[in-house]
Amino acid sequence: MGLCVVAGLFLTGAVLAIVVLRYGFGTGFIELQDAAAYAFAALMALSIPVTLARGGHVRVEVISERLPQAYLRGADAVALVIFLIPVFGLLIRAFWPDLAYSWSIREGSVETGGLGGLYLVKTALPVAAGLTILQGLAQVLRPAPGKDSA
Numbered sequence: 312m313g314l315c316v317v318a319g320l321f322l323t324g325a326v327l328a329i330v331v332l333r334y335g336f337g338t339g340f341i342e343l344q345d346a347a348a349y350a351f352a353a354l355m356a357l358s359i360p361v362t363l364a365r366g367g368h369v370r371v372e373v374i375s376e377r378l379p380q381a382y383l384r385g386a387d388a389v390a391l392v393i394f395l396i397p398v399f400g401l402l403i404r405a406f407w408p409d410l411a412y413s414w415s416i417r418e419g420s421v422e423t424g425g426l427g428g429l430y431l432v433k434t435a436l437p438v439a440a441g442l443t444i445l446q447g448l449a450q451v452l453r454p455a456p457g458k459d460s461a
Contacts, residue, residue, distance in 0.1 A: 312361050318354035322347055345426040356435040360442035363395075363450070384455060391447040399440040399447075406437055 325347035332338050362368060410433055412418075419427035 315354055315358050315361055318350045318357070322350040322354060325350060341420070341422050341425045345420045345422065349426065349428075349432045352432050353435050356439040357442075359439050360446045363443060363446045381455070388451045391451050395447045396444050399443050402440045403437045406440075410434060410437060 325343055329340065329343055329347060332340055332343075410430075413430040413433050416430075417427070418430045418433070419425065420429060
């Protein structure tokens with residue numbers, strides 16, 4: 312969660328600086344624009360597992376408030392095992408060749424004079440997918456509230 316906070320704060324400051332530089336002084340700073348884009352990518356990718364861990368995901372069920380807690384826990388477990396884990400596993404598998412190529416050439420910014428290290432930013436996506444899978448497994452394996460775990 313700390314990385315998300317840092318990325319969000321940096322993104323806010325960077326965008327403010329970009330706007331002031333562009334409209335106040337008529338100049339641009341490609342490195343700062345790349346840094347803002349990198350911070351945004353990290354913020355979005357790493358917010359997924361944090362949101363899941365804090366229970367902030369969106370529920371589609373409109374009648375869930377009337378259902379027993381045991382049903383909701385079971386429905387969450389089924390959804391995590393059937394949907395979340397396979398989808399994020401597929402994301403890792405599908406993105407891996409592009410990520411490997413990006414690392415092999417040490418891919419940098421698409422802008423001339425921009426920041427290097429785009430391959431590091433691209434790494435955030437499969438890392439976030441892996442963390443989301445781990446968080447989903449942790450939720451499935453977590454003992455039900457009120458049960459004695461001894």
